[in-house]
Every structure is written in C-alpha cells, then in structure tokens.
Amino acid sequence: MITLYLLSSIFTGLMLTGDIFILIHPHLPIKKYPIFFLSFSALFFLQMYLNISLLLLVTLTVNSLLLVKFTKKLYAVFYATLSYLVNIVVCNVLTFAANMLWDISVKELNASALYLFIFFVCTITASCPILYLIRRLQDKYLLPTFEEMNKKLMAFIALTLLLCAFSSYTMASYYDTLEITHREFFLMASSIALYTAFTISMILIALYSARKNYETQKKIEYLENLNEYTKNLEMVYNNLRSFRHDYINIMTSLAAYIDEKKYGELEAFFYEHILPMQKNLTQKNSALNKLLHIHILELKSILYSKLLLAVNLDIEVNIDIPDEIDSIHMESVDLTRMLGIYLDNAIEACLETEQPVVNFHLGKMNQDIVFIISNTFVDKGLSVTQMYKKEVTTKGNGHGIGLHNVSEILNRYDNIYHETSIKEGLFIQQVQIS
DSSP states (O other), rough: OOHHHHHHHHHHHHHHHHHHHHHHSSSSSSGGHHHHHHHHHHHHHHHHTTTTTTTHHHHHHHHHHHHHHHOOOOGGGGHHHHHHHHHHHHHHHHHHHHHHOOOOOOHHHTTHHHHHHHHHHHHHHHHHHEEEEHHHHHHIIIIHHHHHOOHHHHHHHHHHHHHHHHHHHHHHHTTTSSSSOHHHHHHHHHHHHHHHHHHHHHHHHHHHHHHHHHHHHHHHHHHHHHHHHHHHHHHHHHHHHHHHHHHHHHHHHHHHHTTTTOOOOOHHHIIIIHHHHHHHHHHHHHHHHHHHTTTTHHHHHHHHHHHHHHHHTTTTEEEEESBOOOOSOOOHHHHHHHHHHHHHHHHHHHHHSSOEEEEEEEETTTTTTEEEEEOOOOOOOOOOHTTTSTTTSSSOTTTHHHHHHHHHHHHSSSSSEEEEEEETTTTEEEEEEE
C-alpha cells in the first residue's frame, strides 16, 4: 500500500509541476521546478499515508506561496490550485469513462500501479491543452486586471479556489472505497465538474467587474490629465498675456531712461528686471518646445505640470527629448504615478541646495524608451536601498511612501529595468522600458 501511495504522490507531483510550467513559464526559473516536484510529492504522500484531508489545503497553500515568492507575481497564487482543479475534474471524467466502458471502479484503480500510470498519462494528456488555453486567455484578457487587482480581492479568489479544490477532493474521496452504480458514478463526476465550473464562473464574473472598475478608473485618470493639460495651456496663455502687458511697460520705461539720457539707471534696470525675465521666459519656452516631441497626452500633461512648476520655483531645468515619443509599453496610470513621484522628489530635494537643478531626459535606445531624471540634493546619509523602504525618510512624519510605491509599480512589469544611483553630486533615476 505504501508503494502505491508513493507512486500516486510521485505521479501527482510530476503532473502538477508540469501544469505550473505551462501556466507560469518563463516567469519561473527552471531550477525552481524540482522544489515544486518534491513539495507536491512529499505533501501528497503524507496526506495519503496519514489519511488527513485537510493536508490538501496545506499542500496547495504552501506551493501557492512558493510560486508568489519565486515569481514575484501575486496572481501566481492561483496557479497551483487552478491546475489541481483542472486535473481532478479531468481525472474524474476519465474515471467515469473507464467505469462505463470497462467497469473499472475507483477502488480497483487505486489498487493497481498499472492503472495509476495509465490514468496519470491520460490525465496529463487531456489537462495540458486545457491549461495552455487558460494561459492564452489569461495573457490576452486577464493580466491587466491581475496587475491592478486589489490584494483583498486576490486573497478572496485564492481562498475560493482552495475551498473548491478541497470540496471536490472530499466529494471524490467519499466514493473511493464504495461500490457504486454507473448512475451514481455519473452523478459524482458531473457534480464535481459542475461545482468547479460554477466556482470558476463566479470568479470570472468578479474579475470582469474588477476589470470594468479598473477601466473606469483609467478614464477618470485620463480626464484628470486632460484637465491638468488644459490648465497648463491656460497658464501658458496667461503668461503670454502678462508678458505682452509687461512688454509695453518695459518699452515705456526704456524710452523714458533713453529720453532723459540716464544710461546708468538704464543699465541697472536692464540687468535687474529685463534679463531675469528673459531667462525665465526662455526656459519656459524651451520646456514647452521640447515637450512637443511627446504625443502621449497623459505623459505630456504630467511633464508640463511638474517641469513648469520647477521653472516657476526658479529651478534650473534642463530638458532633453531628442526623439518623437508615440507609445510606451506601460500602463498610463502607472507611468504618470511613477514620473509624478520621481519629479516631486527631485524638485523637493534640489530646493534644499544652493543651486537647484533638475535634468530630464526622455529618448529612445534601439526599441526601448529611456527616462533619466537627475537633480542636485543634500546628502543626508541614507543609502539607495534605505530610500526604497516603506516609511524611511528624512522629511518627517507622513513621508517615505513615494519611492516604495514606485518600487511596487515597477515590480509588476517584466519589461522595465530601473536603476537608482548617485554620481557627481546628482541623484539619478533611470528607467528603461522595452
């Protein structure tokens, strides 16, 4: 009996490890798969040997948490349980077919190593295409929802899947040692299949609602960005009107100094009033002109807002956008949040220095988009690693969340490389999006 338990647990471990490969590859390194095989095999053997049904919950929970830890993807918490559910439904359907065609009972199946091997091969052959289809549908329709999903909803869905798996297992196990008719076998197999299908349908409805909510939030964010963009255009227009009014006054003053031949006062007036105004206007025009290369409204809006704020605070702003920017492979909400936090931090940090400077570069490197934000700052002894820890700050209570939030945003993407460095008195953030 122990040999059959061992064989069954090994077959199950191989099957679920292969299922995880189908669902998660390439996010999980190959060297991690033996860990899942050993974990599944050992825990399923312990469950069968001790005959404790609740150990199934432990097995699925442990491997689900391992998946999250190794892949850094919270939605990976679903995969172990989902693959188990698919396999238990497929296995029971195949067992029912064997019972109908050859009158093989579950008791006979569990008592034969040959039958176990045959059903293992048949189950994995039938379940792999189903799991591959699930993977394709998930990548096409559900990944954006998973990326933005509330952690509480994610935990609720994971718990629902676990309870469904445990209920299906308990239902199937009840008939393992009983002699039942074909009709009773059909009722058992169909009940498990329908219960699983109902549970997954409810989860899909919840995910659909979450996706609609996420899309609504994106639309609200888009409208807010559009509103901010409009305000910035109004601000530019008002600045031009103000400049026209000032221009008339300036010309009048210059004429008065020239008419009265007060050349000393004219020189002082020029350097104290006209030259600073020219520098400020030139800097604003430079910012506006270079941002014309950006054709993404949300991105243009956040940059107008933050960089013109820096100019108005008498910060030296250097902008370099040599390429036309039409698309970026990152959700616009995440992109604007990331840049908003980085630029707010850069502005706040450089204002503490004697000569505040913010440098902004946006360009293309091959097919990648590269952001580089650098600023002068006062070194307060925090390492780069410490700065990204939650609530670690030099600004006092209520701060220290920004960089931690950016880190959480960037960790959700596989196509983003990020580096923070300090060089020649500048604090530098570099983000490369492929």
